[in-house]
Amino acid sequence: MLEPRGELVLRTLAMPADTNPNGDIFGGWLLSQMDIAGGIAAKQRSHSRISTVAIESMSFHQPVNVGDVICCYAEIMHVGTTSMRIKLEVWITNMPFNQQRIKVTEGIFTFVAIDEDGRPQSVDRDE
Numbered sequence: 001m002l003e004p005r006g007e008l009v010l011r012t013l014a015m016p017a018d019t020n021p022n023g024d025i026f027g028g029w030l031l032s033q034m035d036i037a038g039g040i041a042a043k044q045r046s047h048s049r050i051s052t053v054a055i056e057s058m059s060f061h062q063p064v065n066v067g068d069v070i071c072c073y074a075e076i077m078h079v080g081t082t083s084m085r086i087k088l089e090v091w092i093t094n095m096p097f098n099q100q101r102i103k104v105t106e107g108i109f110t111f112v113a114i115d116e117d118g119r120p121q122s123v124d125r126d127e
């Protein structure tokens with residue numbers, strides 16, 4: 001059975017306010033949760049302020065419904081001089097009805113460590 005890749009960094013509940021006109025959860029809301037999850041992982045890795053600089057290859061595999069518990073997993077794929085490329089996966093569970101986890105969304109986000117003035121600053125590659 002397929003398993004999530006990376007560390008669980010964020011878990012939250014899809015609410016009625018997050019729906020689109022079809023009644024499913026907005027893709028933009030999911031992307032926002034992934035950005036927050038990636039931001040947490042990047043901050044943990046760099047110990048500094050961070051900023052999202054790029055989002056690539058977002059895929060939405062399955063609709064998400066109100067009441068689904070969404071779990072964001074982060075895996076740091078590459079640490080550059082100031083940037084971190086992070087793979088994010090969102091899996092849902094619909095407890096207590098269904099204990100099975102389903103991957104609904106994935107994407108690759110790049111974050112940059114920044115200083116107090118918002119300028120890129122180096123990340124320790126050896127950590």
Ligand SMILES: CCCCCCCCCCCCCCCC(=O)SCCNC(=O)CCNC(=O)[C@H](O)C(C)(C)COP(=O)(O)OP(=O)(O)OC[C@H]1O[C@@H](n2cnc3c(N)ncnc32)[C@H](O)[C@@H]1OP(=O)(O)O
Nearest residue numbers: 035036039040044051052053054080081082083110112120
């Ligand atoms: C401890 C635990 C508790 C945690 C508890 C708190 C958690 C806290 C969580 C916060 C979670 C919120 C996370 C939301 C974060 C936002 O919402 S940020 C808001 C949206 N983003 C922005 O507004 C960014 C706007 N852009 C900028 O300010 C500037 O472009 C940046 C990001 C400072 C970079 O400056 P720049 O002059 O473009 O930098 P440059 O030197 O050219 O490139 C820097 C690096 O980025 C790379 N890069 C640049 N452009 C790209 C691109 N298009 N694609 C890929 N890489 C690129 C370069 O290759 C370079 O990489 P390195 O070779 O250094 O590794």
